[in-house]
Amino acid sequence: MLAKPQLLRVQRSAVIQSKRALHDLVTLPGRKPVISYGPPGYSAVSGHVVTVFGCTGFLGRYLVSKLARMGTQVVVPYRDEDEKRLLKPMGDLGQIVSMEWDIRNEDQIAECLRHSDIVYNLVGRDYETNSDHRNFKFADVHVAGAERLAKVAADHGVQRFVHVSHLNASPTSTSQFYRTKAEGEERVRSVFPNATVVRPATMFGYEDKFLNNMANWPIWWKLNFGETKIRPVHVIDVAQALANLMSIPQLTRTVSLPGPSTLTYEYLLELVEALTYRAPSRAPVVPKPIALAVARAAQLAWWPLMSPDEVERRYIDDVNVPGDWEAVGVRPDEVENHAITYLRRYRLAKDYLRPVLFPARPS
Ligand SMILES: NC(=O)c1ccc[n+]([C@@H]2O[C@H](COP(=O)([O-])OP(=O)(O)OC[C@H]3O[C@@H](n4cnc5c(N)ncnc54)[C@H](OP(=O)(O)O)[C@@H]3O)[C@@H](O)[C@H]2O)c1
Numbered sequence: 001m002l003a004k005p006q007l008l009r010v011q012r013s014a015v016i017q018s019k020r021a022l023h024d025l026v027t028l029p030g031r032k033p034v035i036s037y038g039p040p041g042y043s044a045v046s047g048h049v050v051t052v053f054g055c056t057g058f059l060g061r062y063l064v065s066k067l068a069r070m071g072t073q074v075v076v077p078y079r080d081e082d083e084k085r086l087l088k089p090m091g092d093l094g095q096i097v098s099m100e101w102d103i104r105n106e107d108q109i110a111e112c113l114r115h116s117d118i119v120y121n122l123v124g125r126d127y128e129t130n131s132d133h134r135n136f137k138f139a140d141v142h143v144a145g146a147e148r149l150a151k152v153a154a155d156h157g158v159q160r161f162v163h164v165s166h167l168n169a170s171p172t173s174t175s176q177f178y179r180t181k182a183e184g185e186e187r188v189r190s191v192f193p194n195a196t197v198v199r200p201a202t203m204f205g206y207e208d209k210f211l212n213n214m215a216n217w218p219i220w221w222k223l224n225f226g227e228t229k230i231r232p233v234h235v236i237d238v239a240q241a242l243a244n245l246m247s248i249p250q251l252t253r254t255v256s257l258p259g260p261s262t263l264t265y266e267y268l269l270e271l272v273e274a275l276t277y278r279a280p281s282r283a284p285v286v287p288k289p290i291a292l293a294v295a296r297a298a299q300l301a302w303w304p305l306m307s308p309d310e311v312e313r314r315y316i317d318d319v320n321v322p323g324d325w326e327a328v329g330v331r332p333d334e335v336e337n338h339a340i341t342y343l344r345r346y347r348l349a350k351d352y353l354r355p356v357l358f359p360a361r362p363s
Contacts (some may be wrong), residue, residue: 010281044071051075054122056083077101103145118160127307144182147187169202201258203234219283226266228315233259241328270359277351
């Protein structure tokens with residue numbers, strides 16, 4: 001038997017839940033009306049169904065969490081059982097639907113997206129995995145894979161397709177990664193003309209391959225004498241921008257999401273050293289031909305190491321285009337505001353609680 005105040009609260013929430021407002025109803029062309037109900041938050045039902053390809057990656061987990069927290073049902077296609085397990089508790093019971101998929105299998109792709117209002121494509125790889133014992137080249141994932149996802153989505157009447165590319169995507173880049181990203185954008189547009197293409201810059205966060213890699217392998221960030229310019233962006237800002245796309249009118253253009261400041265690798269290495277209380281790295285600056293030779297030799301390993309294309313990318317400045325943050329309703333944060341959260345674990349025990357001091361930013 002419930003106590004009286006508790007009973008009243010239950011009754012009141014039942015009344016609130018039974019109310020309907022006009023904004024609870026969304027009609028999408030060619031689809032059933034979408035009706036949201038319940039309180040806002042984790043246990044709400046927004047009525048929307050979303051598929052996030054690439055949900056098991058760094059950006060994917062933050063996007064799934066943000067979508068699920070709005071009460072959206074999220075289909076999470078996965079390749080490895082263990083990779084999708086952490087996504088399950090991000091939504092209420094039944095809201096996270098995992099489905100096994102292969103990027104080469106159109107039937108499986110169709111199964112994953114045929115109930116969805118929006119499809120996000122976050123699939124990408126920053127190294128090639130095509131040799132005797134591996135499967136995918138850049139073009140297989142960024143071009144053919146992206147086109148296949150967009151085409152199947154278009155064939156099944158999905159209303160919106162959001163394709164995540166890279167800020168530096170360019171058909172004339174010296175990096176094959178950036179060239180295939182640009183070609184992928186074009187192919188997506190050719191089969192899904194209304195697609196939104198999102199171009200984030202290099203992202204930092206807990207699981208990044210950026211600040212963590214700087215803390216572990218400073219030598220590889222000294223290439224080009226640390227002079228390469230980069231516009232780092234917080235992964236949570238990019239995930240928020242992607243989640244916000246759901247609730248604003250469809251953007252049928254390219255949305256650039258660079259960080260708020262342009263910084264050099266040299267400054268960022270200093271920042272990592274200052275935050276982790278480590279002595280400056282005395283590693284030499286490796287000349288490009290030697291770095292490329294080492295990266296080529298590292299290709300023989302069956303686990304991912306520095307690839308030759310990654311060496312090439314360390315010499316390419318981030319493009320100087322304005323950010324489209326206003327269009328997605330997010331204000332991006334500076335790297336200094338979050339770096340300690342992700343780097344404190346690299347401090348020695350004796351330094352763990354020491355103050356957070358920043359190096360001077362170069363003018
Ligand atoms: N990280 C950055 O700094 C950054 C910056 C700009 C743009 N981007 C782009 O943003 C997107 C997300 O980045 P991220 O850092 O989250 O990447 P990530 O951690 O490497 O995750 C990539 C995702 O793509 C999936 N994937 C890769 N190859 C696949 C294949 N052959 N078949 C099926 N799935 C495949 C992975 O699935 P598995 O878990 O099964 O491997 C994973 O879910 C990518 O397109 C990336 O290029 C990233």
